[in-house]
Structure formats: structure tokens, C-alpha cells
Amino acid sequence: MNLKHVTGLLCAAAMSLALASGAQAQDKVVKIGAILPMSGGTASIGAHAKAALEVAMDIINNAHPELGNLPLAKNAGLAGLGGAKIEIVFADNQGNPATGQNQALRLITEDKVAAVFGSYQSGVTLTSSAIAEKYGIPFLNSESVAANLTERGFKWFFRTTPIATDFAKAYVDFLADIKAQGAKTDAIALVHDNTEYGTSVANTISAAFKEKGQAIAVDVAYPVNATDLQGQVLQLKDKKPDVIIMISYTSDAILFAKTMQSLDYKPAVLLADDAGYSDPSFIKAVGKISQGVFNRSSWSVGPAGSPSAIIADMYKKKSGEEMDDTVGRQMQGFFVLADAIDRAGSTDPAKIQAALKATDLKAEQLMMGYKGVKFDDKGQNVLASGLIIQLQDGENYTAVWPKANAEKPPVLPYKGW
Amino acid sequence: MSFVLVQVIVGGLLLGAVYALFSSGLTLVWGMMNIVNFAHGDFVMLGMYVAYVVYTLMGGGPILGAPLATLVLATVGVVVYFALIRDIMKGPMLAQILGTFGLALLLRYSVFWWFGANFLSMPPNIVGGTYAFAGLRIEASRLLAGVVALLVTLGLHLLLTRTSLGSKMLAVAEDQTAAQLMGIRPDTMQAIAWAIAAGATGLAGALIANFFYIVPTVGETLGIVAFVTVSLGGFGSVPGALVAGLLIGVIESLSGYLIGAIYKDIVVYVLFLLFLWFRPQGLMGKT
Numbered sequence: 176m177n178l179k180h181v182t183g184l185l186c187a188a189a190m191s192l193a194l195a196s197g198a199q200a201q202d203k204v205v206k207i208g209a210i211l212p213m214s215g216g217t218a219s220i221g222a223h224a225k226a227a228l229e230v231a232m233d234i235i236n237n238a239h240p241e242l243g244n245l246p247l248a249k250n251a252g253l254a255g256l257g258g259a260k261i262e263i264v265f266a267d268n269q270g271n272p273a274t275g276q277n278q279a280l281r282l283i284t285e286d287k288v289a290a291v292f293g294s295y296q297s298g299v300t301l302t303s304s305a306i307a308e309k310y311g312i313p314f315l316n317s318e319s320v321a322a323n324l325t326e327r328g329f330k331w332f333f334r335t336t337p338i339a340t341d342f343a344k345a346y347v348d349f350l351a352d353i354k355a356q357g358a359k360t361d362a363i364a365l366v367h368d369n370t371e372y373g374t375s376v377a378n379t380i381s382a383a384f385k386e387k388g389q390a391i392a393v394d395v396a397y398p399v400n401a402t403d404l405q406g407q408v409l410q411l412k413d414k415k416p417d418v419i420i421m422i423s424y425t426s427d428a429i430l431f432a433k434t435m436q437s438l439d440y441k442p443a444v445l446l447a448d449d450a451g452y453s454d455p456s457f458i459k460a461v462g463k464i465s466q467g468v469f470n471r472s473s474w475s476v477g478p479a480g481s482p483s484a485i486i487a488d489m490y491k492k493k494s495g496e497e498m499d500d501t502v503g504r505q506m507q508g509f510f511v512l513a514d515a516i517d518r519a520g521s522t523d524p525a526k527i528q529a530a531l532k533a534t535d536l537k538a539e540q541l542m543m544g545y546k547g548v549k550f551d552d553k554g555q556n557v558l559a560s561g562l563i564i565q566l567q568d569g570e571n572y573t574a575v576w577p578k579a580n581a582e583k584p585p586v587l588p589y590k591g592w
Numbered sequence: 593m594s595f596v597l598v599q600v601i602v603g604g605l606l607l608g609a610v611y612a613l614f615s616s617g618l619t620l621v622w623g624m625m626n627i628v629n630f631a632h633g634d635f636v637m638l639g640m641y642v643a644y645v646v647y648t649l650m651g652g653g654p655i656l657g658a659p660l661a662t663l664v665l666a667t668v669g670v671v672v673y674f675a676l677i678r679d680i681m682k683g684p685m686l687a688q689i690l691g692t693f694g695l696a697l698l699l700r701y702s703v704f705w706w707f708g709a710n711f712l713s714m715p716p717n718i719v720g721g722t723y724a725f726a727g728l729r730i731e732a733s734r735l736l737a738g739v740v741a742l743l744v745t746l747g748l749h750l751l752l753t754r755t756s757l758g759s760k761m762l763a764v765a766e767d768q769t770a771a772q773l774m775g776i777r778p779d780t781m782q783a784i785a786w787a788i789a790a791g792a793t794g795l796a797g798a799l800i801a802n803f804f805y806i807v808p809t810v811g812e813t814l815g816i817v818a819f820v821t822v823s824l825g826g827f828g829s830v831p832g833a834l835v836a837g838l839l840i841g842v843i844e845s846l847s848g849y850l851i852g853a854i855y856k857d858i859v860v861y862v863l864f865l866l867f868l869w870f871r872p873q874g875l876m877g878k879t
Contacts, residue, residue, distance in 0.1 A: 397854060402814065403844065405845060406853060
């Protein structure tokens with residue numbers, strides 16, 4: 176036996192020791208895989224989400240009695256699993272459906288995660304959740320809004336966020352309300368990219384308006400991460416719609432704002448469907464030339480000292496950013512998943528699945544403005560809801576609709592710069 | 593012809609000039625050294641960040657940012673040449689591709705690590721707002737980029753065709769050994785070529801930063817346009833890149849406006865492939 180063989184054997188011995196001790200430590204750790212866009216055009220979203228999930232992990236793993244009714248905050252770790260800690264394994268989906276799928280496979284087969292969380296872009300959630308379904312691992316989605324995700328008959332897929340159909344109804348009602356107050360909302364233009372998110376949300380919104388007897392007047396589709404949007408802004412300038420509904424990720428949202436300013440074009444009402452318009456870097460980059468844009472949200476910071484305000488503070492300390500709707504929905508989703516694992520009292524996928532199905536959280540147990548969390552047979556949270564916010568000063572969104580939740584009345588027309 | 597159509601064409605020309613501006617550096621190293629620099633888009637990105645840092649630290653606009661970006665990137669170009677390119681040029685084609693691709697990722701993720709993934713932006717109207725006449729609107733920052741694109745193209749063209757430095761560079765491109773026998777040092781010439789190419793790219797980045805968003809991955813978005821522009825214009829032809837850039841800009845704008853934005857890339861690339869079918873060397877490339 177030469178030296179090479181001896182070293183080889185020693186290595187193997189060391190590795191098996193490491194593996195064995197790893198298995199022991201595993202008893203106290205629950206691994207959850209998180210698939211997020213850490214690179215690519217939406218990397219800023221991934222970076223914010225990572226910070227938010229780390230805050231959520233801190234809240235779960237350490238004692239935070241100041242957070243009141245929030246499940247898992249009071250004591251350290253998961254009580255149902257003897258105080259086990261949660262560990263998140265982050266995976267980069269690069270904003271690419273194929274990569275997301277590979278990462279799901281890796282998390283499940285190699286990292287042996289108890290559940291998968293992700294994946295921001297609807298298109299990526301579509302592919303990565305299919306892998307979890309195949310392997311029978313619970314998949315919790317907190318932020319993808321394409322309606323079809325919960326229409327696939329999946330048994331392991333759960334979604335906490337309000338979805339496109341919910342928002343589409345809210346948009347119809349909101350526009351009807353401001354029309355009653357004298358705004359012109361007859362001709363509606365949809366501006367959206369060509370991703371799963373852009374096309375499916377556009378379809379859902381146009382169906383919701385059609386149901387009310389109002390056809391969409393202009394449909395402007397553009398390729399995601401566009402280098403130039405002058406043609407699209409000129410198209411809109413030509414057709415003069417009363418209302419524009421923007422369905423765009425951050426990069427295109429910023430370029431649209433800049434191009435609209437340079438071509439001096441403002442619609443009377445600019446209504447954005449979250450995504451890029453909720454990214455804090457959108458507000459920093461072009462908030463001052465997008466004053467008065469409406470957006471949807473389920474997040475409201477609440478009075479000082481309230482759990483949501485404390486969480487917003489923790490998040491700001493961690494990331495340096497203001498809390499926004501997207502990261503809020505992500506944290507909320509993660510809490511729901513952790514709560515289910517806690518109630519399951521096990522990392523057995525089937526038990527977690529059963530616990531998720533039995534989820535029944537009340538509004539006061541949540542950090543987001545949902546009416547609660549309760550999943551239907553398709554895995555969709557039936558109590559999810561949202562409100563309309565407006566970037567009145569170009570710096571901070573304010574809740575403006577529905578009236579019951581409004582901090583200020585909506586201001587019309589769109590001011591821009 | 594309606595005003596809108598005029599605006600579309602003018603917008604397309606200005607866009608095309610910008611395409612030409614950030615492609616000239618690529619065509620230079622491609623044509624001179626047969627090196628495909630996959631890090632080109634990330635050089636543009638670095639130029640944008642230099643301009644942004646100049647703005648945030650010193651409050652300087654493009655008057656300070658553009659020359660500084662040129663200088664910084666020219667230095668980066670020389671360093672990259674001696675540290676990486678000189679060696680991989682001797683290797684197989686695959687090593688060249690992977691080498692510059694690795695460099696692209698290194699640059700992208702270094703900026704990621706330092707600046708974070710957030711989208712940044714220069715303040716609007718940093719270069720004097722928007723000119724409006726007869727219903728036509730031209731952004732000063734785009735006009736500046738367009739004018740500089742023309743000047744850079746002209747400058748590079750004159751350098752290559754009218755100066756002894758240019759002749760030496762072309763001689764090295766033609767035949768390294770023969771040039772060396774004539775007393776020209778290929779290393780020096782190629783380092784200079786990299787400095788000029790990277791400098792021009794940095795300048796382009798600094799000017800584009802005035803009207804585009806700044807993000808570590810912006811090189812992905814812009815890089816592909818540069819490759820198409822250079823192949824259409826003809827490898828190594830600086831005036832070719834200008835004409836090709838303008839052409840692509842106008843075709844993109846027109847098809848985006850008339851047919852629809854999601855089809856504009858199809859129109860551009862179908863025309864591009866058809867053109868290369870009939871004329872594989874590009875508009876102004878040598879056969």
C-alpha cells in the first residue's frame with residue numbers, strides 16, 4: 176500500500192466521520208431550499224429577498240417576544256421539533272426557468288431539503304415547482320402571481336400571495352371608483368413584457384375588464400430587458416389611452432420612466448402591477464420622475480411598535496433598504512411554511528404537506544395585510560388580498576384605496592416629474 | 593410622413609449611433625487580433641460605473657466622468673492585455689472564448705460585490721434636458737452620445753489609416769512575424785490597441801450612463817447588440833460599425849413602432865442573417 180492509498184483511505188475515513196457528525200447535527204436543523212434570482216437582470220430582487228429571509232430566520236430561530244401574535248416568534252427555534260433551528264439553503268435561479276429547475280433538483284436530491292421556497296419569477300416558479308411535485312416535496316410560493324400556477328392539479332404546491340385574478344378585480348373596481356369621481360378611464364392600455372409573468376397577468380387583467388364589458392384598447396408587448404423603448408412610448412403617445420397598466424420588471428420599468436420623460440408623455444392614470452415598481456431601486460432611480468404612479472401592495476408598515484413596524488426596522492438594519500411589498504410577501508410566505516413544519520412536528524414531506532393543508536392563520540397573526548392564510552384544494556391562499564398605493568411624493572408609497580385602508584385620497588392626474 | 597414617424601427615425605438614428613459607439617472598441621480588437629472579447633459588454637458596464645462614481649463622489653457630470661472613464665478603462669485594457677490576452681492568444685480558440693468569458697463574469701461579479709445588485713441611475717437632465725422643436729424631441733444626453741460616436745469613429749478611422757501608429761498596428765494585425773522583422777513590437781502595438789479599444793468602450797459607457805440604468809448585468813443586455821453590430825459592419829471595420837449601428841437602430845425603432853416591440857428583434861436578426869448570407873464579410877469588412 177503506497178502513500179497515495181493511505182491518504183485516500185484517511186480521507187475516506189475523515190469524510191465518513193464528518194458525514195456521521197453531520198447527521199447528528201441534522202436532528203436539530205431543518206433545511207429549507209430557497210430558489211431566488213441572485214444574478215441576472217432581477218438580481219436586486221434576489222439580494223433583497225435573501226436579506227428578508229435571513230431576518231425571518233432570525234425571528235424563527237431566536238426568541239422575539241416583542242412580535243406578539245406572529246407564530247414562532249416567541250420562543251427560539253421550532254417548538255414542535257424540540258427547538259430545532261431552520262437553515263436556508265440559497266440557490267440562484269439566474270432569472271432563468273431552466274436554471275430554476277436544475278436548482279430545485281439539486282436542493283431536493285443533494286441538499287435533502289425538507290421543503291422548497293421560491294422562485295420570484297412566475298416562469299421560474301412554473302418549472303422549479305414541477306420538480307418538487309415530482310419528488311413529493313412541499314413547495315411554497317409567496318410572490319409569483321401568474322394565475323395558471325395553481326391550475327395544474329399539483330398536490331405539493333402552496334401559494335400565499337394574492338394572484339393576478341385578485342388584482343385584476345381590484346383594478347377594475349379601483350378604476351370604476353375613480354371614474355365615479357370624474358376621472359376618464361374608458362380607453363385602457365396594457366404594457367407588458369413577453370415573460371410568463373407579463374403575458375399571463377396581461378391576459379388575466381384583460382379578461383377581468385372584458386367581463387365588465389370593457390375591451391382593452393391598446394396592448395403593447397415588448398421583449399424583457401429591452402435596450403430601447405422609444406417606439407413603445409411613441410405608440411402610446413399616438414393612441415392616447417386614458418389609463419396605462421404597466422406589467423414590468425425593474426429594468427424595463429426604469430427605462431420606461433426615463434423614456435416617457437424624454438418624450439414628454441404622461442397618461443392621465445398610470446397604474447403599475449407591482450414587480451419593478453415595488454423595487455426600492457426603482458424609486459431611488461426614477462421615483463422623482465414617476466410621481467403619482469399607482470401600484471398594488473399588501474404591505475403597510477403600520478403604527479410604531481407594531482410587529483410589522485418592528486420587522487420593517489429589522490429588515491432595514493439588515494439590508495439598508497426600506498421594506499417593500501415583494502420582500503414582505505416573501506417573509507410572510509416563509510413564516511407560513513415554517514409554521515406548517517412546526518405543526519407537522521417532523522421533516523417528513525407528507526406531514527408538512529398535511530400541515531400546510533390545515534393552515535388557518537388569522538389576520539392578526541400575519542405581518543402582511545391579508546385577511547388570513549387558508550389554502551384551497553389547488554394550494555391557493557383564499558384569504559389573500561391587497562390594496563392600491565400611490566407614489567405621491569416620488570419617495571414613498573401611500574395607501575390610497577380601498578377607502579377603509581386609505582391613508583390619503585388618490586391624486587389625479589399622473590404628475591410624472 | 594407623420595411627425596411620429598420622424599421622431600421614430602430620429603430616435604432610431606440616435607440609438608444606432610450609441611450602438612456604433614460601444615461597438616467600435618469590439619471591432620478594433622476583433623479585427624486586429626482575431627480575439628472575440630466576450631467581456632466587451634462588461635467594459636461598457638465598468639465605464640458606466642466610473643461615470644456614476646464620479647457623479648456621486650465629486651458631483652461631476654459627463655465633462656469629468658467621460659474622460660475619466662476613458663482613462664480608467666484604457667488602463668484596464670492594458671492590464672487585461674498583459675495579464676490575460678497575451679497568453680490566451682497563443683492558445684486554442686476555445687481558450688480565448690473561455691478566457692474572455694471568465695473575465696466578463698469576474699468583472700460583473702466584482703461590481704456586484706462592491707456596489708450590490710441595485711439599479712442605479714444618473715439624475716435626469718444631467719446633460720441639459722431635452723430639445724424640442726417642431727414637435728420633435730431630442731434628449732441632450734442621447735445627442736451628445738451620438739455626436740461623440742461620430743467623432744470617435746472618425747478619430748479611430750483616421751488613426752488607423754493616416755498615422756504611422758495606425759500602420760504599425762495594421763501591420764501587426766496582418767502578419768506578426770513580418771512586422772517584428774520590420775522592427776515593430778507586436779506586444780506594444782497590441783497593448784496600445786487594447787488601451788484604445790477599452791478606452792473607447794469606457795467612454796461609451798460613461799455617455800450611455802446619462803440616459804440608461806446602471807446595473808452589474810447591463811453588459812449582458814448591451815453586449816449582444818455590440819456583437820451583431822460588429823458582424824454586420826464587418827470585422828475590424830470602424831466605419832462599418834457606425835453604418836451598421838445606425839442601420840440596426842433605425843430598423844429596430846421602425847419595426848418596434850410599426851409592427852410591435854416583441855417582433856423587432858426577429859426583424860433585425862432575420863435581416864442580419866439574410867445580409868450575412870449574401871455578404872458574409874459584413875458591410876465593410878475585407879473579403
